Amino acid sequence: MTSRRGFMGTAAAAIGGVMLAPGIQLIEVARAAAPSAGANPQVRWGMLIDTNQCEPGCNDCVTACNTENGLAADTRPTAAQWIRKVEIKEIKTGRQASVPVMCQHCAEPPCVDVCPTGASFKRADGIVLVDRHSCIGCRYCVMACPYKARSFVHEPLTDQKADVPRGKGCVESCTLCVHRIDQGDKTTACAEACTKAGHHAIIFGDLNDPDSEIARRVRELRTTQLRADLRLDPGVRYQGL
């Protein structure tokens, strides 16, 4: 009896050691990594979407996003969609509008709150991202997002874009074309496509820069945030809703 007890104790200690050791190693590896330059905390990137200018039936922003980020133009319920056109009709008045909806890059993002590993995070410049190295694919962020902005990758992927890491089993969403911004570009693929189509319905810019067009418009016009009642302070604002 004593030997059996002794064996169980030793076995439990050994299993514990084997399970913990790789984790401790990984922590050391991560700590040794060089710190990156980081995002500019003075900036709050955001978008203003003018639903009066947005053309129903036009899908240019969606197509541009797919091309930019290497997404398939696939609308099965299991496929990833980082931006979609939502057609809305007010029940009482019949007023209609076409509204592009993507990650709203909240100042208080629920996805970041609920993520157990910290894979969902908000950069200093307000961009909400998923770290593909620490996302375990639990989908809690998908449950928490009020905007249905997140997609879970249900199938193995091939031919991803070098600038846009994606992979099966992780959650992803609009990055505000962070790879462009970090290279000094001043617009996103969707905003660029909308301007090119002549609609000018999507304006991208720094909400904290009082001289930027987006800050001026937000200051002068009445704009709204989706589900403002939740007080998440999204970086994406809408005009004409």
Add this chain to the structure above:
Amino acid sequence: MNADWSSDARRFWLLLVLGGTVTALGLGAAHFMEAHGHIVTGMDNSVVWGLPHVFAIFMIVTASGVLNIASVGTVFGQSVYKARAPLSGLLSVALLAGGLMVLMLDLGRPERVIVAATHYNFRSVFAWNVFLYSGLVAVVAIYLWTLLERRMNVWSKPAGMAALVWRFALTTGTGSIFGFLVARQAYQSALLAPLFIVLSFGWGLAVFLLVQAAMLAWNGRRLDADIERRLSRLLGVFVATSLYLVAVYHGTNLYFARQSTFEAFILRDGGIFPLLFWAGYVVLGSVLPLVLLWRGTGPRAALGASALVCAGAFAFLYVFIIGGQAFPLEIFPGFEVHSSFGDGAIAHYGPRWPEWLLGLGGVGAAFVITVVGVRVLDLLPRDPEPAQ
């Protein structure tokens, strides 16, 4: 010491092979999901938590509830329950392990579970639960030690108290996974934590009664009728209380105008969901067990009621978890909406075979741990012979 069992070692091995096979099938299904992605399940971007979560949450909530037996025995000094405390502790660890196995293997990246164990975001209810779950195993292990090791018996009361407090915290954490989801109409309620605690009482006792009966039967023993009557009555109280809290949850929702379309969906118009709620949870899982427990006598009534309570639990969780996601998010209140991404539309979900096998595999793992634990540690309840 193990005379009851060694007289029929073949039965033990048979049960082990049975449980092992079911567990292996579950692991195989998880491997299949890992290789092909969640595309082989019924889940999509609207219903991201499917049948595996129903199994996992059932087992995790039940793991907490089943520990109630031990708590009543140790903390409140009831000898009938005290005799059952070791089996209750073992079942708790077994069910928790089974539930966590399902939860982990349903991850998009199950091989990254080490990341979940080394990176914590302390604002996340999930991250709290990682500590609550591993902590429960540790607390119950110590508790079992104080119960089984005679020298440590003096410590069993504080250990039992710690287990009681811990299991309340654990089920609060499980309920809060949903309670903190502000965006979803089905959840976002402070009532969910106490509701899950009360549900855990009934589900835990039902599972305990079933397992106890099976283990005793396989050993050619019978449960004392008085003890059975006491436990059955307690199950009735738990089932009735659960039903009351579920009614309050839906009652408050019905009172809020903004929740009325969601309640109409879950309780009346939502097809499979109202059917499972009324026929599965309310009638088969609550009312019928209550009738059986109060009017019926003998082991059949108690076991029938316990089995129905478990079936009702699955119906409840299916409606709660899947139904809550199938109902669309309200991003534009007051508007009719449609899009290519399912906005404004009811999502359709049907579980596929890998999900069933993974869920059952978790149950199989809990079964294996229980069968081995009962044999190795000799944990069957021993009651004093009733005076004739």
